[in-house]
Amino acid sequence: MPLYWHLLKTVPSMQIVMHRIVWSTLLVVAGLCLTQGLAWLRIAMARPKVAWMLALSGVLIAFNWGLYIWAVNAGHVVETSLGYFINPLLNVVLGVLLLRERLSIAQWVSVVVAAGGVLWLTFNYGSFPWIALSLAASFGFYGFIRKLAVVDSIPGLAIESLYLFLPAVAALLWLESQGAGGFGSQWSWQIDALLVFGGVLTAVPLIGFSYAVRRVPYSVVGFMQYLAPTLQLLIGVLVFGEVFDRDRAIGFTFIWIGLLIFAVDGVVRARRAAPL
Template sequence: MSTTTDTSRGLAAATAAFLIWGLLPLYMRALDAVPPAEIMVHRLLWCCALTLVILLLKGQLGRIGAILRQPGPAALLLLSALLISINWLVYVWAVSARHVVEASLGYFINPLVSVLLGVVVLRERLNRPQWVAVTIATLGVVWLTLQVGRLPWIAMVLAISFAFYGLVRKHVVVDAITGLSVETLLLAPLALGYLLWLGEAGAFGAHGAAIDGLLVASGLFTAVPLMLFAFGVRRVPLATIGLIQYLGPSLQLGIGVWLFGEPFTYVQGIGFGLIWGALAIYALDGLWRRRRPLAVAAPEAEGI
């Protein structure tokens, strides 16, 4: 597979992941009757079950043991599992507490953290239009943060935990399904212990059959975007991943304001407008750079 094709597939996978995450508040709102911590452990356990079934059907269950026998990768996957669990719990709580707009702010900040990690840790380089885009987006996020009038802890926790999750997963040489299976398997004993501690309150039937069905399906809505993200993050520069992530919070913002009726003032509109302007600059620069090689290659082809 060519590098261009591999990058294109990674870009498509990452985009699909952020689309699913952008629509996730609708799913979480349907689970309003369930405490956030209980939703989180159900997501983890059913995600674990789904990935184990997939590996079983593919005859690849042995990969889990191979990873667990390597202290380095196993430790990194435990770290990434803890990071994504924190992210899940805070996000579910934010939706249930009617803070979808602030949660979306977290995912607007998150790409900036990813870009910073890409430049500082991975030595990725940005061209001038990309730096302009990042600068404008930073101004937008700073403006939004200042208007909150307090430390936006929901946004900060979501941003930092997911950015570092992406960084850690980029350094683990493991396929998406196996990595996710190991992550959830490592935390499954804690999740099962929590449900046992809840007793009848955490048992199936406590919230009705419809809710039980949604809890089971949460494994699918958890596993699929994470597998897509893990597939994409290893094939696309982290700086690019960081900026693509604005798709998810844009959808979350729209859902929070237009469907859930959360407040959105003109002051917030200024900040979000700066961020969307930065995205436009980045997208146009990417389009120009993709078309330029074609324009150069065309005269050469004519001379053959």
């Protein structure tokens, strides 16, 4: 994701977000309509509380997209990775406090160790990591709502995208009329193609995430999500040349140790359960 959005750094961040909304909505809704007609919409909206829950999740993911794209193109890739390191911890907290999921002793140890790394980074980062905390909170509560919403992953993504579709189209048309846009005119065809394909890049991971989040414990989802920010951190440091000093190395090391403890405990528990 950071590498892809960096290719679009000449496009204003909010316009990238609006294009993400438009093209991902068209892709997902068209696919559903071709395969199921409008049955998916009637079934999903007939379920209690789904309509307002998906409206809220749509707002949360749009905010998350906008902040993330802006941060990447403003040179804060390392801080975005910190946000997605904090996010799994928030998922664990939500799973335990709100969903009453239970953790083993080893899992609790891993949470405490990883939380220590997050606290270290927070107090030694050099400035208050508002980007990281905002990304963690918005995506954490997005996943929490999608876990509670009784709707299949693809229809759920389609509905939450439809809530944002018309405002995004209206905003893009207004920008074009004011000469502030550039799709199909000022920007190159390569930029236009990247914006359109951004819909695919947006839809596929969210479909996978929504599918998985309803089928495994939320606390496990949280710790698996340490993989993505690790890759983002490496991109920020090795590709974009952002700072990664001793204090950050200490904090990230604690987080990785916590992840390792959690992963080893998961393997051991799975092997014990296999004969049963």
